[in-house]
Amino acid sequence: MDVTIYEVAKRAGVSIATVSRALRGTGPVAAKTREKVLKAVEELNFTPSRLGVSLAEGRHAANGIVFPDLAGPYYTEVLLGYEEVASELGRSVVILSTKGRTRVNDLIKDLAGRVDGMLIFGHAVPELLVGELVRLGVRLVFLSRDPLPGADTLRSENTASARALARHLRDHGYERFAFLGAPLTSRDDVDERWRGVRAELGGAIEAVDTGHYTVESGFEAARKLLKGAGRPRAIVCSDDEVALGALLAAEELGLDVPGDVAVTGWDDIMAARHARPALTTVRQPMRELGARAARALDELITGVRDTPNHLTLTTEPVIRASCGHHPQEART
Amino acid sequence: MDVTIYEVAKRAGVSIATVSRALRGTGPVAAKTREKVLKAVEELNFTPSRLGVSLAEGRHAANGIVFPDLAGPYYTEVLLGYEEVASELGRSVVILSTKGRTRVNDLIKDLAGRVDGMLIFGHAVPELLVGELVRLGVRLVFLSRDPLPGADTLRSENTASARALARHLRDHGYERFAFLGAPLTSRDDVDERWRGVRAELGGAIEAVDTGHYTVESGFEAARKLLKGAGRPRAIVCSDDEVALGALLAAEELGLDVPGDVAVTGWDDIMAARHARPALTTVRQPMRELGARAARALDELITGVRDTPNHLTLTTEPVIRASCGHHPQEART
DNA sequence: TGCATTTGTGTAAGCGCTTACAGCACGGCA
DNA sequence: TGCCGTGCTGTAAGCGCTTACACAAATGCA
Numbered sequence: 065m066d067v068t069i070y071e072v073a074k075r076a077g078v079s080i081a082t083v084s085r086a087l088r089g090t091g092p093v094a095a096k097t098r099e100k101v102l103k104a105v106e107e108l109n110f111t112p113s114r115l116g117v118s119l120a121e122g123r124h125a126a127n128g129i130v131f132p133d134l135a136g137p138y139y140t141e142v143l144l145g146y147e148e149v150a151s152e153l154g155r156s157v158v159i160l161s162t163k164g165r166t167r168v169n170d171l172i173k174d175l176a177g178r179v180d181g182m183l184i185f186g187h188a189v190p191e192l193l194v195g196e197l198v199r200l201g202v203r204l205v206f207l208s209r210d211p212l213p214g215a216d217t218l219r220s221e222n223t224a225s226a227r228a229l230a231r232h233l234r235d236h237g238y239e240r241f242a243f244l245g246a247p248l249t250s251r252d253d254v255d256e257r258w259r260g261v262r263a264e265l266g267g268a269i270e271a272v273d274t275g276h277y278t279v280e281s282g283f284e285a286a287r288k289l290l291k292g293a294g295r296p297r298a299i300v301c302s303d304d305e306v307a308l309g310a311l312l313a314a315e316e317l318g319l320d321v322p323g324d325v326a327v328t329g330w331d332d333i334m335a336a337r338h339a340r341p342a343l344t345t346v347r348q349p350m351r352e353l354g355a356r357a358a359r360a361l362d363e364l365i366t367g368v369r370d371t372p373n374h375l376t377l378t379t380e381p382v383i384r385a386s387c388g389h390h391p392q393e394a395r396t
Numbered sequence: 397m398d399v400t401i402y403e404v405a406k407r408a409g410v411s412i413a414t415v416s417r418a419l420r421g422t423g424p425v426a427a428k429t430r431e432k433v434l435k436a437v438e439e440l441n442f443t444p445s446r447l448g449v450s451l452a453e454g455r456h457a458a459n460g461i462v463f464p465d466l467a468g469p470y471y472t473e474v475l476l477g478y479e480e481v482a483s484e485l486g487r488s489v490v491i492l493s494t495k496g497r498t499r500v501n502d503l504i505k506d507l508a509g510r511v512d513g514m515l516i517f518g519h520a521v522p523e524l525l526v527g528e529l530v531r532l533g534v535r536l537v538f539l540s541r542d543p544l545p546g547a548d549t550l551r552s553e554n555t556a557s558a559r560a561l562a563r564h565l566r567d568h569g570y571e572r573f574a575f576l577g578a579p580l581t582s583r584d585d586v587d588e589r590w591r592g593v594r595a596e597l598g599g600a601i602e603a604v605d606t607g608h609y610t611v612e613s614g615f616e617a618a619r620k621l622l623k624g625a626g627r628p629r630a631i632v633c634s635d636d637e638v639a640l641g642a643l644l645a646a647e648e649l650g651l652d653v654p655g656d657v658a659v660t661g662w663d664d665i666m667a668a669r670h671a672r673p674a675l676t677t678v679r680q681p682m683r684e685l686g687a688r689a690a691r692a693l694d695e696l697i698t699g700v701r702d703t704p705n706h707l708t709l710t711t712e713p714v715i716r717a718s719c720g721h722h723p724q725e726a727r728t
Numbered sequence: 729t730g731c732a733t734t735t736g737t738g739t740a741a742g743c744g745c746t747t748a749c750a751g752c753a754c755g756g757c758a
Numbered sequence: 759t760g761c762c763g764t765g766c767t768g769t770a771a772g773c774g775c776t777t778a779c780a781c782a783a784a785t786g787c788a
Contacts, residue, residue: 066533068744079768084746091747092765109532114509115456116744119447119773126490126510134479140472147466147493151503156510158458158490161479171483177446178458178488200441201398279666308670334611338640340672400774411738416776423777424735448774451743734785741778750769757762 067108069116076104087112126156127361128175128182130189133163136277136305137333138350139185142207145354146183153362155180162188169193176202181361183207183354186252203364205357208253211374216360220348220377222253226260229300229328229346229381234265236388238297238326241269244285244310245302246276254302257330261300270296274306282309290317290325297325298387304329304336307343311386322388332382341385349377399440401448408436419444458488459693460507460514462521465495468609468637469665470682471517474539477686478515485694487512494520501525508534513693515539515686518584535696537689540585543706548692552680552709554585558592561632561660561678561713566597568720570629570658573601576617576642577634578608586634589662593632602628606638614641622649622657629657630719636661636668639675643718654720664714673717681709 073080078097085091086101093101104110118124127150131139147157160175162168172189175182181203189197197204198214205216233241243261245254254277261269272289274281282301289296290313301307307329314321321327321341329336332347356375363369405412410429417423418433425433436442450456459482463471479489492507494500504521507514513535521529529536530546537548565573575593577586586609593601604621606613614633621628622645633639639661646653653659653673661668664679688707695701 070744080745081747081769082767085767088746092767094766097766109528111505111509113744114506115447115451116773117746119451119744119775120746122746122773124447134472134476137469137472140466140469143491144466144493147491151493151497156490156492156507158488159475159479160488161476161483165483173443174446175488177443196441279670311670334640335667335670338611338643338667338671402774412775413739413777414737417737420776424737426736429736445774448743449776451745451774452776454743454776730788732786732788734783736783737781739778739780741776743775745773746771748769748771750767752767753765755762755764758760 067110069110069112072101072104072108072110075108076100123365124178124180125154126158126179127358128158128160128179129184130160130162130172130175130182131185132161132188134159134161135163137335138303138331138348141350142185142354142357145351145356146358147354148351149355149358150361153358155358155362172197176200180365181205183357183361203361205360205364207353207357210252211372214372216357216364216372217374218353218357218360218377219253219375220353220379222256222379223260223263225346225379225381226257226300227264230261230264230269232381232383233298233300233326233328233387236298236326238388239268240294240296241265241298241300242289242296243269243271243300243302244274244282244289244306245271246274246281257300257302269300274302277303277306279305279309279312282306283313284309286310286313287316290314290319295325299325299327301327301329304331304333304343304345307345307386308335308339311339311341311343321386326387328387336382337384339386344384344387345382347380347382349379352377399442401442401444404433404436404440404442407440408432455697456510456512457486458490458511459690460490460492460511461516462492462494462504462507462514463517464493464520466491466493467495469667470635470663470680473665473682474517474686474689477683477688478690479686480683481687481690482693485690487690487694504529508532512697513537515689515693535693537692537696539685539689542584543704546704548689548696548704549706550685550689550692550709551585551707552685552711554588554711555592555595557678557711557713558589558632559596562593562596562601564713564715565630565632565658565660565719568630568658570720571600572626572628573597573630573632574621574628575601575603575632575634576606576614576621576638577603578606578613589632589634601632606634609635609638611637611641611644614638615645616641618642618645619648622646622651627657631657631659633659633661636663636665636675636677639677639718640667640671643671643673643675653718658719660719668714669716671718676716676719677714679712679714681711684709 069080069083073083083101086093086098150157183205186208208219209217211217274285299310310327329343329345332345336343336345401412401415405415415433418425418430482489515537518540540551543549606617631642639659642659661675661677664677668675668677
């Protein structure tokens with residue numbers, strides 16, 4: 065990768081300006097000259113240095129993406145949609161995981177210096193820095209976060225779906241409920257889900273903090289909960305991974321799902337479908353979130369749009385076996 | 397992000413060289429001067445332009461990673477390990493998915509111009525291009541691929557584990573086997589697994605091509621296989637996703653796993669543990685593959701090492717319920 | 729006190745491109 | 759024949775940094 069435009073120019077017997085014009089198609093170039101240039105390019109196997117191009121153009125042709133942790137299907141799916149569209153738009157994708165990192169601020173700032181804009185998951189970035197980035201003029205799209213000035217936000221609907229899910233469970237005839245998740249750690253999505261079920265079920269549901277959103281934390285919390293005195297009839301989990309943990313806990317305690325206790329998740333990750341009983345959940349359009357984010361960013365970067373956009377995508381309940389037999393619904 | 401070193405220099409009343417030295421700690425700078433510089437940096441909120449730095453330094457401080465498709469836990473896990481170590485080493489990670497892309501060559505070349513080296517999954521890149529990249533002096537690490545000159549290769553062990561898995565199944569008393577996967581599409585890993593079980597089971601196992609490595613293709617192939625006349629007693633799948641598909645097929649046909657048919661996977665992805673019956677599989681150290689790749693690349697880039705390395709990591713069988721009860725083994 | 733170091737700082741030459749501007753040749757037209 | 763486009767190409771000024779080199783000032787030592 066170290067043949068430069070100068071060598072091409074020399075070989076073709078023209079100036080570097082002509083090489084550049086011939087290659088980019090800007091400005092007029094005589095057919096014969098173009099041919100000479102292309103031939104030299106071919107022979108030397110020349111690829112313009114991205115660094116040189118970017119420096120001169122003043123743009124990176126790259127997008128960043130910041131997530132708290134790539135583990136788990138949710139982030140992966142979003143990333144997938146994001147990268148696909150970004151690539152379509154001619155932009156590379158630079159990733160950054162903040163989990164367990166010290167000096168996150170520096171990492172983010174470094175990233176900001178490598179890209180034209182970035183997608184940030186929820187609260188993966190300290191609040192103070194968010195303001196600074198906005199002030200710096202970095203193009204930003206936030207995922208699953210309350211709208212804020214100076215940046216796009218993108219999310220999928222939570223409250224109404226949560227209410228619908230809660231209603232569905234109540235229609236089963238269940239009366240005691242628990243919500244399993246970490247609603248106190250400011251993941252807006254989960255907070256909304258909690259408020260949704262709460263609004264529907266009122267005092268019949270209690271929240272249990274799992275601390276994290278992992279199979280393990282779900283398992284631990286569910287085990288404690290199911291062993292306790294007032295065992296809930298149904299457990300609404302903040303996401304599928306927590307729910308998978310709950311299923312494991314029930315299994316360990318010899319409880320039948322959904323016979324003894326119903327369980328629901330959120331996201332519809334792959335494992336949800338393969339768990340037994342298959343997990344009732346709410347499908348979030350994860351790839352589309354990523355894809356939309358990439359397009360939104362493109363609009364902001366190219367300047368097609370300069371006012372922030374705040375969009376909410378709809379979700380879809382997926383009723384499977386883990387919530388119990390329900391006459392009105394089909395099963396997957 | 398558009399305050400430059402010149403403005404800092406002016407504000408601090410020094411030259412840009414001094415600013416650079418003060419910030420990077422190269423060369424001597426008087427304490428008082430350093431303070432002035434830092435103050436100016438602070439006030440202007442200056443971050444050196446990555447482009448400028450890279451151009452001057454002649455390095456990107458970034459690594460690439462190329463995968464056929466990010467879908468599925470295998471790639472994610474590797475990516476996770478890779479990004480973590482790369483970040484530790486001060487390198488960003490630029491991703492590129494080749495699935496369904498036209499002009500892959502251009503994408504790869506563009507990527508090569510953005511990074512100091514890259515990790516490439518198996519055969520995600522056309523063979524012809526591999527040679528060209530090597531010739532161009534791009535630092536490369538290949539995953540799950542036969543050793544080739546001019547680049548590192550990294551893989552996890554397949555043949556011996558496959559033989560061990562096959563032996564384990566035979567010890568159950570099973571006699572007719574099938575191998576489900578797409579061994580003909582040149583994924584070296586899978587090819588080795590097939591050869592391993594084949595070496596152990598000989599004519600007792602037949603290969604069935606699924607075309608892809610997805611739950612769906614596994615489902616389709618397994619359904620056809622299980623409906624057919626000579627139904628195998630055990631199905632060895634090329635990876636967990638195919639195996640999950642096989643479990644679904646068995647369920648649909650009303651067959652008991654492992655009572656009627658045993659199923660095994662490969663990789664030990666999250667869903668393997670949550671499937672019912674839980675999937676017997678072979679754990680591949682996915683994160684470590686990523687982490688090692690990042691370190692290997694670093695060695696090549698920094699020049700600590702200049703001869704290619706070819707490493708094989710060991711795998712670990714994970715015996716769960718899907719292969720049947722087996723007195724000698726514990727169950728997870 | 730004088731000289732050789734050391735320390736601190738600035739100047740300027742890159743790094744590899746893009747592009748505004750200028751210049752040159754050629755053809756068409758009056 | 760003279761003049762004015764038009765088409766093509768080259769020159770050179772950036773883009774934002776790093777760093778070799780030169781030089782001045784401060785220090786150490788005899």
